[in-house]
Amino acid sequence: MIHTQEKSSLLSQGVFIFVYLAVLTGLEFFVAITFSSVPLLVVVALIKAALVVYYYMHVYKLNLESEIDEHAYDYKAGTNRLGLWLFLVSDSFVFGGLMVVRINLLGLTRPELNQLLGLAVTAVLLISSFFMNRGETLMHNGDRKGFLLNTAITFVLGLGFLLGVVLVEWRVAIHEGLTPDSGPAGAAFFMMTGMHAFHVFTGLILLAIVMANGRRGLYDEKNYPVEAAAVYWHFVDVVWIFFYPALYLIGRLA
Amino acid sequence: MKKTNPVGKGLLLLVIGGVVGYGIGLGLDLLISGTLNFSGSVASAFALLLAVTAFFFGLYGYRGITRGLTWQVVGTLLGALFITGIRALMGSATVFGPFLFSEPAWVFGALAGVVSFVFGVGIVDDWFNWARGIDTPEHHEDEPGWEKYFGVSLDHKVIGIQYTVTALVLIAIGGTFALIFRTELAASQLQFLTTTFRLFNQTGPQFYNTIMSLHGIMMIVSILLGVSGIMNYVVPMIIGAQDMAFPRLNAFAYWVAVPASVLFLMSLVLGGFDTGWTGYPPLSARAPVGMQMFFLAVFTAGWSSILGSLNVIATVVRMRAKGMIAMRLPIFVWASIATSIIALTATQLIGLSFQLVMFQRLLGMPFFNAAKGGNPVLFQHLFWFYSHPAVYVFVLPGLGVISELLPVFVRKPLYGYRWIAMSSLGIALVGFTVWAHHMFTSGMNEYLRVPFMYSTLLVAVPTGVKFFSWVATLWQGKIETPTPMLFVLGAIIVFLIGGLTGPPNAAISLDLHLHDTYFIVGHFHDTIFGGFVFPFFAAIYYWYPKATGRRMSEFWGKVHFWMMTPSFFILTFGMMRIGLLGMRRRIVDYDPALGLDTAHLIMTIAGFLIGLSVLIFFINFFRSLKHGEEATGNVWNSRSPEWQVPSPMYVHNYEVPFEVVGEPYDYGLHGSKYVEFISPNEVPQHPHPPSPAKVESIK
Numbered sequence: 032m033i034h035t036q037e038k039s040s041l042l043s044q045g046v047f048i049f050v051y052l053a054v055l056t057g058l059e060f061f062v063a064i065t066f067s068s069v070p071l072l073v074v075v076a077l078i079k080a081a082l083v084v085y086y087y088m089h090v091y092k093l094n095l096e097s098e099i100d101e102h103a104y105d106y107k108a109g110t111n112r113l114g115l116w117l118f119l120v121s122d123s124f125v126f127g128g129l130m131v132v133r134i135n136l137l138g139l140t141r142p143e144l145n146q147l148l149g150l151a152v153t154a155v156l157l158i159s160s161f162f163m164n165r166g167e168t169l170m171h172n173g174d175r176k177g178f179l180l181n182t183a184i185t186f187v188l189g190l191g192f193l194l195g196v197v198l199v200e201w202r203v204a205i206h207e208g209l210t211p212d213s214g215p216a217g218a219a220f221f222m223m224t225g226m227h228a229f230h231v232f233t234g235l236i237l238l239a240i241v242m243a244n245g246r247r248g249l250y251d252e253k254n255y256p257v258e259a260a261a262v263y264w265h266f267v268d269v270v271w272i273f274f275y276p277a278l279y280l281i282g283r284l285a
Numbered sequence: 286m287k288k289t290n291p292v293g294k295g296l297l298l299l300v301i302g303g304v305v306g307y308g309i310g311l312g313l314d315l316l317i318s319g320t321l322n323f324s325g326s327v328a329s330a331f332a333l334l335l336a337v338t339a340f341f342f343g344l345y346g347y348r349g350i351t352r353g354l355t356w357q358v359v360g361t362l363l364g365a366l367f368i369t370g371i372r373a374l375m376g377s378a379t380v381f382g383p384f385l386f387s388e389p390a391w392v393f394g395a396l397a398g399v400v401s402f403v404f405g406v407g408i409v410d411d412w413f414n415w416a417r418g419i420d421t422p423e424h425h426e427d428e429p430g431w432e433k434y435f436g437v438s439l440d441h442k443v444i445g446i447q448y449t450v451t452a453l454v455l456i457a458i459g460g461t462f463a464l465i466f467r468t469e470l471a472a473s474q475l476q477f478l479t480t481t482f483r484l485f486n487q488t489g490p491q492f493y494n495t496i497m498s499l500h501g502i503m504m505i506v507s508i509l510l511g512v513s514g515i516m517n518y519v520v521p522m523i524i525g526a527q528d529m530a531f532p533r534l535n536a537f538a539y540w541v542a543v544p545a546s547v548l549f550l551m552s553l554v555l556g557g558f559d560t561g562w563t564g565y566p567p568l569s570a571r572a573p574v575g576m577q578m579f580f581l582a583v584f585t586a587g588w589s590s591i592l593g594s595l596n597v598i599a600t601v602v603r604m605r606a607k608g609m610i611a612m613r614l615p616i617f618v619w620a621s622i623a624t625s626i627i628a629l630t631a632t633q634l635i636g637l638s639f640q641l642v643m644f645q646r647l648l649g650m651p652f653f654n655a656a657k658g659g660n661p662v663l664f665q666h667l668f669w670f671y672s673h674p675a676v677y678v679f680v681l682p683g684l685g686v687i688s689e690l691l692p693v694f695v696r697k698p699l700y701g702y703r704w705i706a707m708s709s710l711g712i713a714l715v716g717f718t719v720w721a722h723h724m725f726t727s728g729m730n731e732y733l734r735v736p737f738m739y740s741t742l743l744v745a746v747p748t749g750v751k752f753f754s755w756v757a758t759l760w761q762g763k764i765e766t767p768t769p770m771l772f773v774l775g776a777i778i779v780f781l782i783g784g785l786t787g788p789p790n791a792a793i794s795l796d797l798h799l800h801d802t803y804f805i806v807g808h809f810h811d812t813i814f815g816g817f818v819f820p821f822f823a824a825i826y827y828w829y830p831k832a833t834g835r836r837m838s839e840f841w842g843k844v845h846f847w848m849m850t851p852s853f854f855i856l857t858f859g860m861m862r863i864g865l866l867g868m869r870r871r872i873v874d875y876d877p878a879l880g881l882d883t884a885h886l887i888m889t890i891a892g893f894l895i896g897l898s899v900l901i902f903f904i905n906f907f908r909s910l911k912h913g914e915e916a917t918g919n920v921w922n923s924r925s926p927e928w929q930v931p932s933p934m935y936v937h938n939y940e941v942p943f944e945v946v947g948e949p950y951d952y953g954l955h956g957s958k959y960v961e962f963i964s965p966n967e968v969p970q971h972p973h974p975p976s977p978a979k980v981e982s983i984k
Contacts, residue, residue, distance in 0.1 A: 110530050110603045117595045117629060124633035128667055132641070132652065135663045212649030215658045222641065222650065244418045 038172040045168060048086045049161040055079050056157065060150060063280035069139070072276045079272045087164045087265040089258075090116075108255040115259055119266050122230075126270050129223050130277060136215035139282040144220070145203050149279040152195040153271065159188035160268040167261040170245070170254050178257065179245050185264065186238045193231050196224055216285055223274055227267070234264045295343035302339025306331035310385075317381050324483040327385045329554040334358045337547065341435070349436030350543065353406030357544050360401025365394030383486070384555050384574050389647055391555065391574050395548055395581050402544040408437050408537050423532070426936055437540065439532035442934055444539050445518025446832060448510050449825070451539075453903070455507035455546060462496040462503070464896050466873075469493060471889040473877040485554045486573075493873040495557030495575065502562040502579065503549055506586050508679045508817050509628075510542055513593045515682055515824050516621045518832070520597055522927045523615045525606025525945075525960075527937045530599035538592040541585055548582035551575075561871055563672070566642055566653035566664050577646065580639040587636045590678075594625035594632075606926075606960075608945035612703060615925065615949050619706040620685025623713035627674045627681075631717070635671035638664055662729050669720035676809075677716040680780070680816025681709055684751055686824045687773050691755060692950040693923045694770035695762030699950035701754045711747035719744060725793050726800045734793050741791035748784055752777075763953075768842030769921070772823035775850050780815025782854075783808060786861065801871070804864030807857040814853060822902065829906075830920045834933045835913030841905040845898045852894035859888040924952065926960045 059075045062068055084090050093116060094109060166181030204210075204220065211221045237260040244250065250257055310331030315321055322328070338358055341351040368390035373380045379387050386394065403409055411421045427433035433443055434450070469478045469489075478489030487495060517539075521529055529535045552558060556573025569576050601618055641652045642664065651657035653664045692699045699705065721729060721737040755777055766774070786808040789795045799805060822845070830836045863881045864870075875881060919928040926943050927934065943960040951957035 106603075110599055113602060114531055114534075114595060114599045117598055121591055121595065121629045121633060124630050125637055128634050128637040128670075131667070132637075132663065135660060135666075136652070136658070211644075212651065212657075215651060215660075218645075218650035218652050218659070222644065222652075240416045244416075247418045249418050 038168065038174075041168045041172075042165060044086060045161060045164040048082050048164075049157070051082055052079055052157050052160075053154075056150075056153060059276060059280065063276070064146075067280070067282070069281055072280055076273050076276055080269045083160065083265050083269050083272065087160060088262045088269075104253050104255075108253075108258075111255060111259065115262060119263075122266070123270075125226065126273070129219075129226060130273065133219045133223060133277055136219055137282070137285070140216075140285040141278065141280070141282040142204075142209055142216040142220050143207065143284050144209070144279055145200070146279060148195070148200055148203065149275065152192050152200065153275045155188050155195065156192045156268055156271050159185045159192065160265055162188065163261050163264045167257055170250060170257045173251070175245060175248070175250070178250075179242060182238060182242050182245070182257075186235060186242065189231060189235050189238065189264070193228055193235065196228050196231075200224070220278060223278060227270055227274055230267050230270065234260075234267050237263055291344045295340045295345075298343035299336050299340035302342075303332045303336035306333070306335030309335075313385060317385055322486075324485065326486045326555050329485050330384070330551060333550055333554055334361070334547070337550075345432065345435045349406060351435075353402040353540065353543065354547070356405025357398040357402035357547060360405075361394040361398030363394075364397025365390040367397075368393045382574070388574050388577060392577050392581065392643065392647065395551065395578055399541070399544040399548070399581070399585050402547075403537070403541060406437060406540050406543075408533070408540045411533055437536055439528070439536055440936060441517050441521050441529045441532065441535060442832065444535055445514050445516075447539050448514030448517055448542075451542065451546065452507045452511035452514055452821075453906075455503050455510065456899070457903070458550075459500050459503035459507060460896055460899060462500040464892060466493050466497050466500070467889045467892040469873065470875075471886050472882050473875050473879075473885075475874055478873060485557060487557050490873045491557060491559060494559035494561075494871075495553060497871060498558055498561050498579075499549065499553055502583065504813075505562065505675070505679075506542075506545070506549070506583075508813070509586065509590050511817070511821050512624065512678065512682045513538070513589070515686065515821070515828075516597050516624075517593070518828065519824075519927075520618055520621050521600055521604070522831075522934065522938055523925055524601060524604065524609060524618060525926060525939060525943055526600055526604035527939075529596050530603055531596050534592055535596050538589045538596065541592075542589040545582045545585035545589065548578050548585065552578035552582060563668060564639065564642065565668075566645065566661050567655075569642055570645055570653065577643060580643050583639055584636050587632045590628045591632050594628035597621050597625040598629065606943055606945055607963075610945075612706070613945050613947075613949055614706070615689060616699065616702065616705060616709075617682070617685040617689040620681045620688070620709045623709040624678045624681040626710075627713050627716065628678050631671040631674045633671075634667050635675075638667035638671075641667075662724070662727055665724050665727055665729070666721070669723045670717075673720040673723060674713070674716040676812065676816075677712055679813060681712060683776065683815075683817040683820035684780070685709065686820040686827075687755065687776055688751070689925075690769055690773050690823060690827055691758050692952050693921050693925075694765050694767070694773070695758055696765075696952045697758060697762040698948070698952055698954065699754065700757035700760075701750070702948070702950060704750050705754045708747035708750040711750075712744060715740065715744050715747065722791055722796070725796045738791055738793050742788055745784065745788060752781065752784075767826075767921075768837070768839055768846060769823045769827035771843065771846045772819045772826065775846060776815050776819030776823065778815070779811055779819055779850075779853065782857070783811030783813075783815045786811060799864065801869055802864035803860045803868040803870055806870050807860030807864060810857050810860065814857075825906070827921065829909070829913075830916040831927055831932050831934060833910060833913070834915065834917050835909055836916040836920060837905050837909040837913055841901055845902045845905065848898035848901070849895055852891040852898070855891040856888050856895065859884050859891070863888075924949065924959045929960065929962070 055075050055078060059072060062071050062075070093112060162181045163185040166178045166185060169177035169181060201221070201224070204217075209217045209220060211217050241250075241257050241260045244256065307328045310328035311321065311323070313331075314325055314327040335358070338351065338354040341354060345351050347355070365386040369380055369386055372387065372390070382388055382390070384391065414421050427438050427440060427443060434447055438444060438447075466478075469476060475489060478493045480488050480490065482489035482492065484492055485495075517529070517535065521527070552575040554575075555578055556575045558564075558569070558572040558576040558579055560569045560572055560576065564576070564579065601614070601622055605614070641650070644650045645652050645654060645659075651659040653659045653661045655661055688699060688705055718740040719737060721733050722741045725734055764770070786804070790799055790805060790808060826837055826842055863884050866881065867879055868875060868881055917932045921928065926939070929943075930939060939962075941962045941964060943962045945959065946961050947958045949959050951959070
């Protein structure tokens with residue numbers, strides 16, 4: 032089991048996963064601008080998502096075996112973890128549906144968007160996931176200060192992503208004629224980024240709550256809320272791992 | 286001091302609130318539009334909101350549901366005024382719309398109203414306290430008496446009854462709509478819903494369309510709530526849990542359905558909508574504001590369904606009694622799991638499809654606007670991806686109830702337990718792959734037709750497994766027929782008819798002719814009555830003593846059954862017959878030359894008899910609360926653990942935990958045992974079973 036490992040090895044694992052993600056994102060971008068192979072982009076996105084789901088969201092912690100003491104904190108945390116994952120499964124159907132909308136309406140074309148901006152916000156979100164993982168790992172090992180610092184960095188990066196999409200990217204897109212009512216491309220773009228931004232926004236609220244309660248000293252060994260906020264944050268990241276190629280990379284310019 | 290009857294007080298205030306609201310609405314409308322519109326929407330909307338709020342104020346005082354509704358009214362108005370103000374400041378040409386507020390203002394107002402309700406009723410207080418770092422106790426006990434049902438309670442049994450009663454209220458409203466339009470259909474030509482008829486800014490035919498659509502969706506929502514009601518009440522009890530896994534989320538899931546119900550009524554008064562419950566664009570993209578209220582209502586009710594099913598799955602996975610392994614789960618739990626899997630995932634898609642139409646209307650995003658490159662058929666795919674599996678959400682718990690109750694009244698083991706458990710999951714999984722059979726005539730890609738025909742026919746296999754099991758269970762059993770068993774038997778027969786009329790619709794060549802005829806209407810009423818309505822009544826008659834300690838009148842229960850069942854057969858066989866003869870669905874009038882007047886008249890009479898029988902059920906239901914025969918023991922001689930303890934159930938279910946030691950449905954087998962209660966002082970600390978002398982065993 033992973034949770035018996037040393038703090039330092041967990042932290043370095045986070046770094047390795049982050050490096051993998053960065054390299055894969057670079058590869059993705061390179062594939063898209065050179066020979067635009069859809070299957071390859073899908074494979075890369077799946078690998079990225081699997082890395083995040085396993086190492087950052089700890090899907091392996093879903094232990095469904097019944098234990099004797101139903102009132103212990105760990106048991107309750109396990110139930111809450113199951114509830115959270117069920118919610119994420121449910122939520123992923125919204126995003127899946129949006130992907131279907133995009134594929135049905137746009138097919139193998141894509142809207143003309145600012146590539147540099149897209150890569151920048153994607154990078155910001157991936158980096159925020161790295162710091163979130165670091166913060167969570169530190170809290171798990173009893174380092175409250177480190178947790179607060181890393182979560183604060185996550186929050187700032189997340190806010191940067193949100194503002195980057197809603198204030199900068201949307202404005203740039205509208206300026207270049209891609210408005211919500213211009214056609215299916217505009218509609219899909221604004222609905223997908225909008226729904227994702229809404230989830231980022233709720234994630235930021237959760238991060239703010241665990242930060243405030245962390246400052247109050249609420250978490251010790253009983254720190255499930257931190258894990259929950261982190262898992263939700265990474266989920267938002269996973270969604271973007273698929274939305275980014277769907278909106279920016281796949282297909283020809285319409 | 287004179288003690289007033291709260292119901293009488295509530296009804297008095299209902300009338301006063303309605304009149305005052307009507308006056309306010311009339312005045313506001315006069316102020317904005319300059320004309321007095323007595324049958325208009327604005328006056329009706331205010332009358333509706335104030336009447337409902339005032340009723341609960343009289344009944345219950347300013348707390349719980351009354352506070353929620355008051356906040357909803359205030360939230361709606363503030364939200365609408367907020368948007369109206371912004372539009373006025375921006376110099377928009379359309380600050381006000383035909384229904385006082387403009388459409389965006391109503392939409393934002395309705396959403397704000399739902400959120401305000403949730404805050405007002407007090408269900409999110411605990412979560413806010415957590416966010417502020419204040420811990421709150423997991424359970425608080427409720428006061429005994431009826432008042433706990435109108436406020437926030439975390440007890441799954443209270444919530445289950447809240448769900449059930451809300452479902453019954455919605456069934457009554459939706460059934461009334463059906464009786465209204467059934468009366469209009471009794472003869473060809475327009476009788477009272479004429480073109481000169483005016484109500485809620487709608488002419489007679491428009492009003493027909495609205496109530497026909499609302500009949501569909503209110504029945505669907507009432508079924509979803511009824512399903513949640515049974516699952517909430519029964520599942521934790523029969524698996525030996527103290528409560529659901531997430532009691533607060535459970536309460537939230539119930540309470541968010543209440544403002545949704547109000548929104549459905551708002552859609553009626555705000556111009557209505559004429560799309561049927563399916564809300565297909567492009568028609569839904571230009572229907573009146575009522576369409577948006579309908580979308581928001583379904584969206585909100587969807588949260589309830591999603592969160593409720595999440596809770597059921599987590600409860601079953603984490604909170605089963607000792608020894609309750611997968612193959613010893615009560616069969617109803619298997620059905621609940623299957624239904625919850627569908628509701629948890631697929632519901633998102635109907636929410637999404639309606640959300641996209643909402644945004645198409647609000648911001649002009651052309652998802653389904655073919656003129657701008659959108660695709661109307663895409664809506665149908667998204668919509669039916671939920672709305673077909675949804676019918677399995679409706680029927681699976683009902684079929685579970687049949688399998689659960691049948692062995693009790695046949696005094697024989699359930700035949701083929703494993704097969705029947707797996708068939709529920711099978712139906713749920715196959716159900717995800719059949720949605721496009723609703724779209725054979727819609728102009729979707731032709732190559733999709735045949736695969737969807739085969740997948741649809743495949744559903745008959747797991748369903749057939751259930752039928753074989755039921756028939757084999759009945760075979761040579763000692764059949765007793767108290768009211769719940771009558772409804773179980775009725776359900777089996779009605780569902781059989783519904784099932785047999787399904788495959789003809791699945792066959793493409795036939796469906797091209799049957800599509801949108803009354804044959805389809807007859808078919809799905811059979812499946813829904815057999816799969817949900819009959820088992821729902823069976824479940825209410827069966828678990829009523831558990832909830833109240835009294836049983837419902839057997840005599841009136843039997844009257845209910847024997848009045849409803851034949852009338853229902855006449856109604857649905859009539860529907861199928863006229864459908865084959867060329868009667869189209871969803872239309873207000875038909876050609877007298879079709880020669881269907883007599884059939885329609887007979888069906889209308891049958892419809893009213895069903896209505897009367899349900900009215901008898903309602904009277905029986907409420908009368909038995911006080912006057913029913915006392916029944917605190919094991920009324921049905923069941924093996925299930927909840928009947929081994931006295932009724933009504935304790936607050937936290939079992940004072941003494943139990944352990945599962947045998948198969949659940951071994952009725953009539955000598956010496957077989959399902960559960961054993963572990964005496965409190967002797968809770969075993971070791972994995973071996975305790976010695977028999979120290980265990981209170983109840984057979």
